[in-house]
Amino acid sequence: MATLFHHPLCPHSRFVRLLLGEFGIDATLVEERAFERRTEFLIMNPAGTTPVFQEEQSGAIPGAAVIAEYLDETRGLAMGDRRLLPGDPMGRVEVRRLVDWFNGKMYDEVTGYLVKEKVFKRFMPAELGGGAPDMAAIRAARSNIRYHLAYIGFLMQGRNWLAGDRLSWADLAAAAQLSAADYLGDVPWNENEAAKHWYARVKSRPSFRPLLADRVLGMEPSEHYADLDF
Amino acid sequence: MATLFHHPLCPHSRFVRLLLGEFGIDATLVEERAFERRTEFLIMNPAGTTPVFQEEQSGAIPGAAVIAEYLDETRGLAMGDRRLLPGDPMGRVEVRRLVDWFNGKMYDEVTGYLVKEKVFKRFMPAELGGGAPDMAAIRAARSNIRYHLAYIGFLMQGRNWLAGDRLSWADLAAAAQLSAADYLGDVPWNENEAAKHWYARVKSRPSFRPLLADRVLGMEPSEHYADLDF
Numbered sequence: 001m002a003t004l005f006h007h008p009l010c011p012h013s014r015f016v017r018l019l020l021g022e023f024g025i026d027a028t029l030v031e032e033r034a035f036e037r038r039t040e041f042l043i044m045n046p047a048g049t050t051p052v053f054q055e056e057q058s059g060a061i062p063g064a065a066v067i068a069e070y071l072d073e074t075r076g077l078a079m080g081d082r083r084l085l086p087g088d089p090m091g092r093v094e095v096r097r098l099v100d101w102f103n104g105k106m107y108d109e110v111t112g113y114l115v116k117e118k119v120f121k122r123f124m125p126a127e128l129g130g131g132a133p134d135m136a137a138i139r140a141a142r143s144n145i146r147y148h149l150a151y152i153g154f155l156m157q158g159r160n161w162l163a164g165d166r167l168s169w170a171d172l173a174a175a176a177q178l179s180a181a182d183y184l185g186d187v188p189w190n191e192n193e194a195a196k197h198w199y200a201r202v203k204s205r206p207s208f209r210p211l212l213a214d215r216v217l218g219m220e221p222s223e224h225y226a227d228l229d230f
Numbered sequence: 231m232a233t234l235f236h237h238p239l240c241p242h243s244r245f246v247r248l249l250l251g252e253f254g255i256d257a258t259l260v261e262e263r264a265f266e267r268r269t270e271f272l273i274m275n276p277a278g279t280t281p282v283f284q285e286e287q288s289g290a291i292p293g294a295a296v297i298a299e300y301l302d303e304t305r306g307l308a309m310g311d312r313r314l315l316p317g318d319p320m321g322r323v324e325v326r327r328l329v330d331w332f333n334g335k336m337y338d339e340v341t342g343y344l345v346k347e348k349v350f351k352r353f354m355p356a357e358l359g360g361g362a363p364d365m366a367a368i369r370a371a372r373s374n375i376r377y378h379l380a381y382i383g384f385l386m387q388g389r390n391w392l393a394g395d396r397l398s399w400a401d402l403a404a405a406a407q408l409s410a411a412d413y414l415g416d417v418p419w420n421e422n423e424a425a426k427h428w429y430a431r432v433k434s435r436p437s438f439r440p441l442l443a444d445r446v447l448g449m450e451p452s453e454h455y456a457d458l459d460f
Contacts, residue, residue, distance in 0.1 A: 046381070047327075047335055059320060065295070066326045073319050089303050090288060096296045097277075105277055151276070 002027040002055035005041065007034065008214040009119050009183060011111045012064035012103060013051040014176035015169075019068055021207025022084060022172070023075055027053070035124050064103055065096075068169055084168050095163045098155075098170035102177050106148045111177045113141040118184050119216060142186055148177075149187070153194035162198070175202040179211055185222035189230065196230075204228050232257040232285035235271065237264065238444040239349050239413060241341045242294035242333060243281040244406035245399075249298055251437025252314060252402070253305055257283070265354050294333055295326075298399055314398050325393045328385075328400035332407050336378045341407045343371040348414050349446060372416055378407075379417070383424035392428070405432040409441055415452035419460065426460075434458050 004020065004027045006013030020027050032041055034050050045052045045062035053061045053070070061067050072085045086092055117133035124130030152174060155162050163170040178199060181187050189196045202208060212226040224230035234250065234257045236243030250257050262271055264280050275282045275292035283291045283300075291297050302315045316322055347363035354360030382404060385392050393400040408429060411417050419426045432438060442456040454460035 047331060059323075061323050062327055063330050066323055066330065069326060070319055070323055073322065089300055092303065093288075093291050093296055093300055096299060097292055100293050100296065101277060 002053065003030055004028070005030045005032040005044070005050060005052040005054075007032060007050050008216055009115050009180050010034075010050045011107060011115065011177045011180040012049075014179055014211055015064050015103060015173050016051045016053060016067050017210060018172040018176055018207050019071055019084070019169070021205075021210065022082070022167075023071055023079070025071075027055075033123060035120060035128055064173075065099060068099070081166070084172070086164070086166070086168065091164060095168045095170050098163050098168075099173045101151075102148075102170070102173040106174075106177050109144040110141045110148060111180050113137040114181055114184055114186055117141075119219065122218075138186075141181075145181060145186065146188060146191060149192045149195045152198060153192040156194045156198050167202075171198075171202050172207075175199060175208070176211075179203075179208075183214070183216075183221045183225050185225075200228065200230070232283065233260055234258070235260045235262040235274070235280060235282040235284075237262060237280050238446055239345050239410050240264075240280045241337060241345065241407045241410040242279075244409055244441055245294050245333060245403050246281045246283060246297050247440060248402040248406055248437050249301055249314070249399070251435075251440065252312070252397075253301055253309070255301075257285075263353060265350060265358055294403075295329060298329070311396070314402070316394070316396070316398065321394060325398045325400050328393050328398075329403045331381075332378075332400070332403040336404070336407050339374040340371045340378060341410050343367040344411055344414055344416055347371075349449065352448075368416075371411075372418075375411060375416065376418060376421060378404075379422045379425045382428060383422040386424045386428050397432075401428075401432050402437075405429060405438070406441075409433075409438075413444070413446075413451045413455055415455075430458065430460070 002025055004013070004016060006017065006029055008031065032038070032050050034041070034048055037048055041052070042048055044054070044060035047062065049062070051064060051067065053067045058070070061070050072083070076083050076085060085095055117137050121130050121133055152162065159165070161167050161171050162174055178187055189199075203212070215221070232255055234243070234246060236247065236259055238261065262268070262280050264271070264278055267278055271282070272278055274284070274290035277292065279292070281294060281297065283297045288300070291300050302313070306313050306315060315325055347367050351360050351363055382392065389395070391397050391401050392404055408417055433442070445451070
């Protein structure tokens with residue numbers, strides 16, 4: 001049995017959960033509070049971040065992009081035309097560029113702030129930086145998210161999915177980031193119809209269902225969070 | 231002819247220059263001041279960051295890790311036992327984990343601060359954030375670098391190269407980050423003999439020579455920067 005060490009609102013963990021769903025891999029989910037720096041967890045991932053994936057025949061595999069490459073290398077060909085990474089080098093460049101965009105740039109500018117300020121700081125002891133949210137950081141994130149929604153809308157003008165004709169890592173990375181912000185009620189969906197329409201399509205995939213069932217202790221999701229027709 | 235849009239002290243650009251050297255690819259180097267947000271550059275890489283690689287048969291390929299994957303996919307097999315990415319999935323996991331560590335974590339904690347505060351801010355107009363360096367950021371970087379040197383020393387206890395038996399992306403990523411800090415005189419080499427010895431081996435490779443010849447306008451490198459016996 002495979003195991004995923006994750007946090008329900010960690011966007012990078014959500015990306016891997018979507019991947020596992022698309023591959024049809026059942027994994028035991030272990031909730032990890034990375035900020036607690038548990039020794040056994042640091043041995044698996046010295047960087048101390050979620051997600052970490054592990055299966056019987058592998059050691060610990062840390063990091064969203066590293067896990068994605070591993071899953072493609074060990075199972076991608078068997079996916080046939082449902083493979084989430086194209087076969088041609090420039091198609092792969094575009095998918096990886098967009099994964100970096102959403103898991104890196106969007107996380108640094110939007111979701112990282114939202115999740116840290118609104119969620120993790122509630123559970124962190126004061127000496128590790130816990131406490132009241134920094135409203136300036138939340139305002140910056142809410143401003144920055146509009147640019148990322150607009151970029152999704154721009155990409156969807158000429159494409160069927162974010163990186164091209166087929167569903168890819170790029171869609172799952174973008175949707176994972178947005179889904180964490182959406183749980184917190186911080187996505188202004190009405191600002192971009194094309195982005196909203198694209199998200200509705202990803203959200204209705206079976207791989208998305210477990211994310212929609214997530215509940216974080218003491219924090220209800222936004223009203224429309226689990227609604228497929230939002 | 232291939233082209234690399236880079237900055238001489240951008241550690242991610244240096245990583246790609248080392249890769250190109252190992253592959254024996256001649257590329258025209260175009261110095262890009264990413265903070266100027268040149269329109270033609272933003273078309274190649276909407277994220278607005280160096281490096282971007284381009285060759286006749288490809289479009290623009292942005293981002294250090296994306297370029298590395300592209301070079302391996304188009305030329306890796308022809309490298310034989312000099313290939314910089316192992317063939318087995320868990321070997322690849324370890325290489326990619328360490329590339330993330332150095333290009334991501336070490337950059338965020340050390341080299342990103344050093345290069346921004348000491349180099350880029352000299353060339354940036356005030357309205358884009360240019361001006362005097364933030365000494366607190368530089369002090370944080372100088373403190374954090376000791377942990378990364380120690381981690382290299384730790385890895386080298388049981389390995390021939392950082393990720394295992396053979397030279398890989400991991401060595402080039404770590405050396406690229408350190409080389410930028412070393413240009414600025416901010417690597418306390420005497421703190422870790424194993425890390426210093428490993429760096430001397432990477433530094434003596436022919437792929438490293440162009441980096442040692444770099445000079446940034448108005449900023450001399452540290453005294454030992456180009457010295458192979460430092």
